[in-house]
Amino acid sequence: MYPGDAEFGFELLVCRWAETSWPPESARESPVLVSRQLGTQQRRWDTVVLECDPEGLAARRQFGGRELDSDLLHVVRNAPEEWAWYRDALPDPGYPWRYVRAAVHRAADRGVVEKRRRGNRIEIRRIAPYPDWLRRIVAVENKPDLDASAARALAGQLEHDVETALADEVWVATESTGSRVEPALLEDLPVDVGILTLSIDADGTDGLDDEPVASVEWYPSEVTPEGDGNDDEHRRRRLELAERAYGRGWRSYHETMRPDCRHFELRRFGRALLPRCAAKDRSQTAAECAGSCPEFEPEPPAWRSRGWPIEGGPGKGIKRLLRRRRERVREREIERE
Numbered sequence: 001m002y003p004g005d006a007e008f009g010f011e012l013l014v015c016r017w018a019e020t021s022w023p024p025e026s027a028r029e030s031p032v033l034v035s036r037q038l039g040t041q042q043r044r045w046d047t048v049v050l051e052c053d054p055e056g057l058a059a060r061r062q063f064g065g066r067e068l069d070s071d072l073l074h075v076v077r078n079a080p081e082e083w084a085w086y087r088d089a090l091p092d093p094g095y096p097w098r099y100v101r102a103a104v105h106r107a108a109d110r111g112v113v114e115k116r117r118r119g120n121r122i123e124i125r126r127i128a129p130y131p132d133w134l135r136r137i138v139a140v141e142n143k144p145d146l147d148a149s150a151a152r153a154l155a156g157q158l159e160h161d162v163e164t165a166l167a168d169e170v171w172v173a174t175e176s177t178g179s180r181v182e183p184a185l186l187e188d189l190p191v192d193v194g195i196l197t198l199s200i201d202a203d204g205t206d207g208l209d210d211e212p213v214a215s216v217e218w219y220p221s222e223v224t225p226e227g228d229g230n231d232d233e234h235r236r237r238r239l240e241l242a243e244r245a246y247g248r249g250w251r252s253y254h255e256t257m258r259p260d261c262r263h264f265e266l267r268r269f270g271r272a273l274l275p276r277c278a279a280k281d282r283s284q285t286a287a288e289c290a291g292s293c294p295e296f297e298p299e300p301p302a303w304r305s306r307g308w309p310i311e312g313g314p315g316k317g318i319k320r321l322l323r324r325r326r327e328r329v330r331e332r333e334i335e336r337e
């Protein structure tokens, strides 16, 4: 059983498991980056796993640790090797050039392209070719209590995922019940979607070895279509998604929850650090852990002063810790060749 009854805890454990153990039931062949709550305007996935090209991922590092949004990607991917007027160098964006010009300034400020002025023209030059670092995108929907009615409710969304083929593979992750996945449940899910069950030992809150164990109940099909689906627009959308995952990682919950609340704690669960609420005496959901929570209490100012007990207060300390872990995991994957 995962900690508390919040699906959020399960989601974080799936992310942590993917970080250490993806792909299920086989050896890792390429570095992976894991993110959560990422997708498009139409569809947000719980967990996103990027399988990366090792050399490409190492080369991506030259462009910094922050994500490149769609405007910056347009500039960086098309910046020329030699100095050129940005309007000559970049493809027509299909929207006013003044926005491209603003993106050129932003890109130069970030150091991801070079810029100079020649008369009244702005010229650009690339700092390096933007690498082809993304191999595959895997989308995982987390449903710890996957019964037949939950499967039916999910089916429409999963069919959409398969049809849009933004991800190469789509999975549903559920908690292992110790018995076989019912055939009826398999019938309710699209046949292209994989099913993964995770066995979680809730007693293992202090043990580093209490990692979830995953088993494949059903393998997914590769859903990326041949031909049309590999056009520039499709590649651009996938890359934008991948860039967001690269920049954010999956521990971004500290930005949407309230680590600055005096009741916010982090608890070790296996090798994952999961949020816990001391006031509620359980794992809180991401939605309830907000300024509107009736039990929210800011950290006392004394916690933040004189470097005691943690410089900047426990809330800042938690944010620092999670940010450092995220950066460390990304570096580890970049160096895995």
Ligand code: SF4
Residues within 6 Å of the ligand: 258, 261, 262, 263, 264, 265, 276, 277, 278, 279, 280, 284, 288, 289, 290, 291, 293, 294, 295, 296, 297
């Ligand atoms: S009291 Fe509310 S805001 Fe504070 S940690 Fe608990 S859930 Fe989050």
